[in-house]
Amino acid sequence: MSKLFRAVILGPPGSGKGTISERVASSFGLQHLSSGDFLRENIAAKTEAGVLAKAYIEKGALVPDDLMTRLIIPRLEQMTRHSWLLDGFPRTLAQAKALNSICELDMVISLNIPLETLKDRLRHRWIHPASGRVYNMRFNPPQVQGVDDISGEPLIQHEEDKPEALVARLRHYKDMAKPIIDLYRAKGILHMFSDTETDRIWPHISSLLSSKIPTDLTDAQRATNH
Numbered sequence: 020m021s022k023l024f025r026a027v028i029l030g031p032p033g034s035g036k037g038t039i040s041e042r043v044a045s046s047f048g049l050q051h052l053s054s055g056d057f058l059r060e061n062i063a064a065k066t067e068a069g070v071l072a073k074a075y076i077e078k079g080a081l082v083p084d085d086l087m088t089r090l091i092i093p094r095l096e097q098m099t100r101h102s103w104l105l106d107g108f109p110r111t112l113a114q115a116k117a118l119n120s121i122c123e124l125d126m127v128i129s130l131n132i133p134l135e136t137l138k139d140r141l142r143h144r145w146i147h148p149a150s151g152r153v154y155n156m157r158f159n160p161p162q163v164q165g166v167d168d169i170s171g172e173p174l175i176q177h178e179e180d181k182p183e184a185l186v187a188r189l190r191h192y193k194d195m196a197k198p199i200i201d202l203y204r205a206k207g208i209l210h211m212f213s214d215t216e217t218d219r220i221w222p223h224i225s226s227l228l229s230s231k232i233p234t235d236l237t238d239a240q241r242a243t244n245h
C-alpha cells in the first residue's frame with residue numbers, strides 16, 4: 020500500500036489557508052480538515068464539545084487546548100486510511116505536541132503574508148456559514164452579490180473579521196505561532212511561503228507537493244474520494 024501523506028498548513032487569519040487547502044484537496048486528493056469548519060459543524064450539531072466551544076468562539080477567544088485536542092484528535096484517528104491536510108490546528112504549542120504524539124507529519128506549509136495585505140483581505144471576506152465556503156468581494160466574489168453560489172443562501176461576515184478586532188487577532192497569532200514554527204523548522208519539515216498573492220504562492224506549493232506525493236497515491240486517493 021502507498022504511504023499516506025500528512026501535512027499541516029499554518030498562517031494567520033486571512034493568509035489563504037482555506038483557499039490553498041481547497042486547491043490542494045482538489046489537485047492532490049488530500050482530505051482537507053479545517054478546525055474552524057469542524058468547530059462550526061459541532062456547534063450546528065450541538066455536540067457536547069460544540070456547545071462548550073461556542074462560548075469561547077463567540078467571545079473571540081481560542082478554544083482551550085484540552086477541549087480542542089479532544090475534538091480534533093479522534094477526528095484525525097478516523098482518517099487513518101487517508102492522506103490529509105490540516106488547517107487551523109495546531110494553533111498552540113500544546114496542540115502541536117498533542118498532534119506529534121499521534122502522527123508523524125510529512126510537511127508543514129507556513130504562509131507568511133504582510134499585515135497590510137491580511138487586513139485588506141479580511142475586510143472583504145464573506146462566508147457561507149453552513150458549508151464554510153469563503154468568498155472575497157474582490158479576489159473571489161460570488162456569482163450573485165451576497166449569495167452563496169451553490170446553495171443560494173445569504174453570506175455573512177464574521178464579527179472577528181471586522182476591522183476593530185483584526186489587529187489584536189493578528190498580533191496574538193504571531194505570538195502563538197512562533198514556537199510552533201520553530202518546532203517544525205527544527206524537525207526539517209517546514210516550508211515557508213511569502214508573498215501578497217495566493218496565485219503567486221500556489222505554483223510553488225503545487226510543485227513542492229508534486230515532488231513529495233507519489234502520483235500513484237494521488238490517483239488512489241482521487242478514486243476513493245469520488
Ligand SMILES: Nc1nc2c(ncn2[C@@H]2O[C@H](COP(=O)(O)OP(=O)(O)O)[C@@H](O)[C@H]2O)c(=O)[nH]1
Pocket residue numbers: 030031032033034035036037038039140141143144145153154155156157158159215216217218
Ligand atoms: N485579494 C486577495 N484575496 C485573497 C487571496 N487569497 C485569498 N484571498 C481571500 O482572502 C480571504 C482569506 O482567505 P482564507 O483562505 O479564508 O484564509 P484563512 O483565514 O487563512 O483560511 C478570503 O476572502 C479569500 O477569498 C489573494 O491572493 N488575494
Ligand SMILES: Nc1ncnc2c1ncn2[C@@H]1O[C@H](COP(=O)(O)OP(=O)(O)O)[C@@H](O)[C@H]1O
Pocket residue numbers: 031032033054055056058075076079080081082083087107108109110111114179
Ligand atoms: N486550533 C484551534 N485552537 C483553538 N481555537 C480554535 C482553533 N481553530 C479554530 N479555533 C476557534 O474557532 C474560531 C474560528 O476559526 P477559523 O475558522 O479558523 O477562523 P480564523 O482563521 O478566521 O480565526 C477561532 O477564532 C477560534 O476561536
